[in-house]
Amino acid sequence: MNSLRIVNSLRMMLIGLTILSTASARTVAQVAKDAGTGMQGAHEIQVTLRKYEFNPGSLRVRKGEQVKLVMTAVDHDHGFKIDDFNINQKIPKGTTVVVEFTADKTGTFQFRCSNVCGLGHRNMKGTLVVEE
Numbered sequence: 652m653n654s655l656r657i658v659n660s661l662r663m664m665l666i667g668l669t670i671l672s673t674a675s676a677r678t679v680a681q682v683a684k685d686a687g688t689g690m691q692g693a694h695e696i697q698v699t700l701r702k703y704e705f706n707p708g709s710l711r712v713r714k715g716e717q718v719k720l721v722m723t724a725v726d727h728d729h730g731f732k733i734d735d736f737n738i739n740q741k742i743p744k745g746t747t748v749v750v751e752f753t754a755d756k757t758g759t760f761q762f763r764c765s766n767v768c769g770l771g772h773r774n775m776k777g778t779l780v781v782e783e
């Protein structure tokens with residue numbers, strides 16, 4: 652038995668294994684993605700928080716919707732507080748936090764920053780409009 656041939660066949664096996672594991676990693680990622688979209692119906696809105704505003708500052712959803720706010724605090728620790736839905740979530744600087752709730756009543760509701768972030772903190776507000 653030629654040792655060079657053994658080395659070569661080992662090399663082929665390694666290449667094969669690498670291809671296999673890459674393929675299965677891709678499958679796992681795809682499954683995870685599908686599971687994420689299985690959460691369908693959620694109304695996702697990206698919101699950026701920076702001194703001293705929420706952007707967008709006006710959020711519109713429909714009654715009964717599952718609302719998923721993907722909120723990123725850019726320049727300071729901020730917070731998202733909306734009394735009508737019993738939510739008060741801190742969003743540390745540089746992080747993205749997801750807040751989910753069901754918009755189970757119609758109306759215009761004010762939300763505000765709940766983490767003192769500077770001189771304009773008190774004016775850091777926005778509105779959530781839930782339509783029928």
Ligand SMILES: [Cu+2]
Nearest residue numbers: 764766768772
């Ligand atoms: Cu604040």
